Amino acid sequence: MGSLDEKNIPQSTSNIIGEFKPLDVEEFRRQAHRMVDFIADYYNNIESYPVLSQVEPGYLRNGQPPTAPNRPEEFETILSDVHKDILPGMTHWLSPNFFAFFPATVSSAAFVGEMLCTCFNSVGFNWLASPAATELEMVVMDWLGNMLKLPKSFMFGGSGGGVIQGTTSEAILCTLIAARDRALGIIGYDNVGKLVVYGSDQTHSTYEKACKLAGIFPCNIRIIPTSHDTNFSLSPVALRGVIESDVAAGLVPLFLCATVGTTSTNAVDPVSRLSDVAGEHNIWVHVDAAYGGSACICPEFRHHLDGIERVDSLSLSPHKWLLTYLDCCCLWVREPGSLVKALSTYPEYLRNKRSDHEAVVDYKDWQLGTSRRFRSLRLWLVLRTYGVANLQTHIRSDVRLAKMFEGLVGSDPRFEIVAPRVFSLVCFRLKGSEILNMKLLECVNSTGRAYMSHTIAGGVYMLRFAVGATLTEDHHVATAWKLIQDSADALLANQ
Amino acid sequence: MGSLDEKNIPQSTSNIIGEFKPLDVEEFRRQAHRMVDFIADYYNNIESYPVLSQVEPGYLRNGQPPTAPNRPEEFETILSDVHKDILPGMTHWLSPNFFAFFPATVSSAAFVGEMLCTCFNSVGFNWLASPAATELEMVVMDWLGNMLKLPKSFMFGGSGGGVIQGTTSEAILCTLIAARDRALGIIGYDNVGKLVVYGSDQTHSTYEKACKLAGIFPCNIRIIPTSHDTNFSLSPVALRGVIESDVAAGLVPLFLCATVGTTSTNAVDPVSRLSDVAGEHNIWVHVDAAYGGSACICPEFRHHLDGIERVDSLSLSPHKWLLTYLDCCCLWVREPGSLVKALSTYPEYLRNKRSDHEAVVDYKDWQLGTSRRFRSLRLWLVLRTYGVANLQTHIRSDVRLAKMFEGLVGSDPRFEIVAPRVFSLVCFRLKGSEILNMKLLECVNSTGRAYMSHTIAGGVYMLRFAVGATLTEDHHVATAWKLIQDSADALLANQ
Numbered sequence: 001m002g003s004l005d006e007k008n009i010p011q012s013t014s015n016i017i018g019e020f021k022p023l024d025v026e027e028f029r030r031q032a033h034r035m036v037d038f039i040a041d042y043y044n045n046i047e048s049y050p051v052l053s054q055v056e057p058g059y060l061r062n063g064q065p066p067t068a069p070n071r072p073e074e075f076e077t078i079l080s081d082v083h084k085d086i087l088p089g090m091t092h093w094l095s096p097n098f099f100a101f102f103p104a105t106v107s108s109a110a111f112v113g114e115m116l117c118t119c120f121n122s123v124g125f126n127w128l129a130s131p132a133a134t135e136l137e138m139v140v141m142d143w144l145g146n147m148l149k150l151p152k153s154f155m156f157g158g159s160g161g162g163v164i165q166g167t168t169s170e171a172i173l174c175t176l177i178a179a180r181d182r183a184l185g186i187i188g189y190d191n192v193g194k195l196v197v198y199g200s201d202q203t204h205s206t207y208e209k210a211c212k213l214a215g216i217f218p219c220n221i222r223i224i225p226t227s228h229d230t231n232f233s234l235s236p237v238a239l240r241g242v243i244e245s246d247v248a249a250g251l252v253p254l255f256l257c258a259t260v261g262t263t264s265t266n267a268v269d270p271v272s273r274l275s276d277v278a279g280e281h282n283i284w285v286h287v288d289a290a291y292g293g294s295a296c297i298c299p300e301f302r303h304h305l306d307g308i309e310r311v312d313s314l315s316l317s318p319h320k321w322l323l324t325y326l327d328c329c330c331l332w333v334r335e336p337g338s339l340v341k342a343l344s345t346y347p348e349y350l351r352n353k354r355s356d357h358e359a360v361v362d363y364k365d366w367q368l369g370t371s372r373r374f375r376s377l378r379l380w381l382v383l384r385t386y387g388v389a390n391l392q393t394h395i396r397s398d399v400r401l402a403k404m405f406e407g408l409v410g411s412d413p414r415f416e417i418v419a420p421r422v423f424s425l426v427c428f429r430l431k432g433s434e435i436l437n438m439k440l441l442e443c444v445n446s447t448g449r450a451y452m453s454h455t456i457a458g459g460v461y462m463l464r465f466a467v468g469a470t471l472t473e474d475h476h477v478a479t480a481w482k483l484i485q486d487s488a489d490a491l492l493a494n495q
Numbered sequence: 496m497g498s499l500d501e502k503n504i505p506q507s508t509s510n511i512i513g514e515f516k517p518l519d520v521e522e523f524r525r526q527a528h529r530m531v532d533f534i535a536d537y538y539n540n541i542e543s544y545p546v547l548s549q550v551e552p553g554y555l556r557n558g559q560p561p562t563a564p565n566r567p568e569e570f571e572t573i574l575s576d577v578h579k580d581i582l583p584g585m586t587h588w589l590s591p592n593f594f595a596f597f598p599a600t601v602s603s604a605a606f607v608g609e610m611l612c613t614c615f616n617s618v619g620f621n622w623l624a625s626p627a628a629t630e631l632e633m634v635v636m637d638w639l640g641n642m643l644k645l646p647k648s649f650m651f652g653g654s655g656g657g658v659i660q661g662t663t664s665e666a667i668l669c670t671l672i673a674a675r676d677r678a679l680g681i682i683g684y685d686n687v688g689k690l691v692v693y694g695s696d697q698t699h700s701t702y703e704k705a706c707k708l709a710g711i712f713p714c715n716i717r718i719i720p721t722s723h724d725t726n727f728s729l730s731p732v733a734l735r736g737v738i739e740s741d742v743a744a745g746l747v748p749l750f751l752c753a754t755v756g757t758t759s760t761n762a763v764d765p766v767s768r769l770s771d772v773a774g775e776h777n778i779w780v781h782v783d784a785a786y787g788g789s790a791c792i793c794p795e796f797r798h799h800l801d802g803i804e805r806v807d808s809l810s811l812s813p814h815k816w817l818l819t820y821l822d823c824c825c826l827w828v829r830e831p832g833s834l835v836k837a838l839s840t841y842p843e844y845l846r847n848k849r850s851d852h853e854a855v856v857d858y859k860d861w862q863l864g865t866s867r868r869f870r871s872l873r874l875w876l877v878l879r880t881y882g883v884a885n886l887q888t889h890i891r892s893d894v895r896l897a898k899m900f901e902g903l904v905g906s907d908p909r910f911e912i913v914a915p916r917v918f919s920l921v922c923f924r925l926k927g928s929e930i931l932n933m934k935l936l937e938c939v940n941s942t943g944r945a946y947m948s949h950t951i952a953g954g955v956y957m958l959r960f961a962v963g964a965t966l967t968e969d970h971h972v973a974t975a976w977k978l979i980q981d982s983a984d985a986l987l988a989n990q
Contacts, residue, residue: 035610057855078880131584169863213668348950348951455843
């Protein structure tokens with residue numbers, strides 16, 4: 001932005017008052033300080049808002065002007081509109097009474113890390129575009145890998161490496177495409193219709209979507225049923241059966257997505273035994289540990305990753321359970337070469353001596369797109385500000401609260417636990433019909449005092465109570481349980 | 496996070512001091528205020544750092560411990576490490592002396608918008624997950640669409656709609672997959688090998704990458720040569736020739752990516768005439784206006800989008816030239832149904848009455864992944880805080896500075912302009928060999944006092960001087976030119 005004399009402005013001069021400086025530093029300082037206080041006050045008052053937004057569709061759109069304003073508006077006017085127009089339409093994911101889906105956890109350290117990331121606005125497509133952004137990401141990926149006791153084969157300190165993606169969807173899509181192209185290089189593009197991919201009916205829906213995006217024929221996406229008998233985990237025996245049938249039909253097994261902590265019930269697929277089966281057919285095995293993986297920084301949960309040394313890739317989202325705010329999904333790969341081969345580009349305008357001649361990592365070749373933010377700052381700030389010991393405490397504390405809730409459910413004979421609690425998600429139901437449980441969920445959520453979600457597994461409709469929003473304390477869990485019990489009282493009295 | 500009594504901690508108790516509260520609001524307030532001042536001070540001092548980082552590969556990694564700390568570290572210690580370890584490794588994209596690639600522009604309004612987005616940490620996969628996040632995005636997409644005078648067919652206020660993606664790469668990949676699946680629905684998956692896609696040798700490299708990711712056979716990616724004769728824009732005649740040859744060979748033309756403001760030289764493909772050709776073969780036309788599109792909010796540049804009413808989709812990245820910080824890429828589509836059909840998922844755990852029964856937009860079905868941030872806040876803050884008139888001023892001011900630089904180059908007979916200036920990028924060279932120009936670039940960039948990049952178009956190696964970093968003023972452009980002249984003096988004297 002240069003300054004612009006009024007006399008040089010060809011049009012709309014009447015709307016311009018003096019120079020336009022979108023980054024006047026003292027104005028920046030003033031507005032940013034004001035926003036810090038706005039946010040801190042919001043966090044202080046967060047329990048005063050309904051957790052689940054109670055607005056109707058169109059509540060905001062219908063009241064907005066069709067065009068952006070031509071002239072500037074005051075910052076305070078906009079902030080007051082945030083109160084008036086935005087807050088009522090928020091489902092407050094950071095509320096201590098949010099128990100739906102999985103919590104998206106946060107921290108002061110990650111917030112200031114994100115501020116710093118925004119501040120630099122570095123577009124780190126390659127090493128040279130910001131060496132610090134690339135190298136810090138390599139450092140924190142190895143740090144987190146060490147916390148998880150990953151083998152050296154996943155580390156830059158060994159023969160592998162890691163990269164921060166936005167979400168699990170991107171991590172899976174990247175690895176799937178790497179596997180696809182590796183296979184097509186052998187069997188030829190004309191045989192793409194022979195490639196078959198495997199998951200269970202509990203694998204996240206984003207996996208099936210990624211398979212379609214990558215051009216796997218829909219008829220070749222195997223969704224293997226699970227059941228209560230295996231606690232909804234994928235059976236290696238069932239997997240082998242499906243694979244052998246595909247091979248007999250002349251198809252080519254390509255990719256398996258195993259999950260450590262499924263979305264519905266936190267089921268843990270047996271990584272080691274699944275790898276045995278996959279290994280027989282040179283299948284790329286990806287482990288999606290988006291949520292459950294974080295727990296594995298505690299020795300008592302690490303066994304859920306047993307066998308990890310034999311898989312090809314692993315993703316884990318610190319934005320779920322390691323306090324980093326969205327979006328931060330860590331992906332480790334055992335053979336970065338396969339990923340880079342499938343995802344690299346090198347147009348003339350990005351050519352540089354470092355990339356030409358030295359073994360630098362150019363992260364654009366590890367992801368779907370080109371531009372990328374300095375996301376590692378958030379994770380770096382979290383790891384250093386809190387330290388590993390506090391992060392272990394954090395995981396254990398959430399698990400303790402979930403156990404507490406599990407105990408409360410168990411103490412009321414009208415309810416039942418319907419899937420084993422593995423981490424800090426409790427799946428339960430009111431004994432009775434699906435309709436009754438749907439009504440209970442509706443009843444609880446419509447109060448705005450707590451927000452739970454639901455799922456169906458093994459044909460059973462169940463309520464999901466996911467503990468671990470950053471601000472949740474013992475009394476929030478106890479109060480939510482009381483609300484659930486009271487709602488059940490009312491529903492059962494009216495039956 | 497619940498509080499955790501020390502006696503309940505199974506391991507590592509010696510490292511835990513009292514409760515662990517990662518979002519203690521007063522601590523948050525203190526750290527965030529501290530970070531605001533840190534950042535403001537960085538912006539004030541940004542010219543004191545070399546624009547292009549001068550470190551060597553390994554500069555950071557080699558000095559870091561192999562593992563994350565077990566115990567907490569002080570915030571001030573970490574901030575001082577940002578100074579000591581991070582800043583030297585930054586290529587300062589916000590420096591007023593940054594003239595490489597395209598500027599990634601910023602503003603106070605977008606910064607506080609990003610703070611608010613982070614604050615809520617809403618995971619807006621569907622309407623219900625945060626109605627405000629979905630509806631505000633719809634509002635700002637229509638606002639920006641109106642600023643660009645897009646036809647109603649791209650607006651929610653008409654029959655189309657828009658969505659904020661991370662980057663152009665994602666926008667192209669989404670639309671390409673929508674087009675692919677629409678075609679495969681007609682010709683059958685077995686004929687995927689017949690699909691052909693079109694672009695020019697000036698189309699961004701991410702397009703070719705997206706085509707490969709989407710499973711288009713590499714042999715079917717047509718990269719049509721351009722030349723200086725058409726100012727490096729794609730010739731409709733050449734396009735028609737390639738398409739007709741493909742059709743004659745039994746192939747199926749699928750997708751064309753036209754560019755308004757190419758990366759190398761800011762060439763503008765003739766959207767209207769290309770649409771004529773594409774229309775004859777039912778080809779999905781996408782316009783990538785990542786950089787140049789922003790200029791079209793000014794009436795005098797709007798003609799570059801002429802014909803836009805006949806294309807299928809358009810993407811434009813406000814993070815390039817509309818002050819929003821990374822990442823913010825706006826994608827409009829004429830038939831959202833095609834996009835949603837290709838990208839939708841609806842697992843049980845996300846089912847809800849709103850999505851079941853009402854015409855709400857669930858943005859997870861408009862993008863590659865599932866989770867998404869409340870990105871529209873940044874664009875909303877920018878549009879309201881500054882108003883359209885100031886944003887037009889901003890565009891014109893950058894163009895004026897580029898014209899000034901163009902004039903300076905023209906006044907020195909040792910130099911020549913090698914591609915017409917369209918927006919605020921100037922492509923020029925020192926008359927002489929490629930080696931000489933490579934040396935000139937190296938010489939300028941190694942001073943740390945300015946940073947330019949290069950490209951090759953039509954076989955000619957040229958230097959790119961992209962004006963428009965947010966803090967750039969007249970004197971920065973003049974000083975950079977002086978540096979370029981002085982460097983040329985030294986180089987030519989030593990020849």
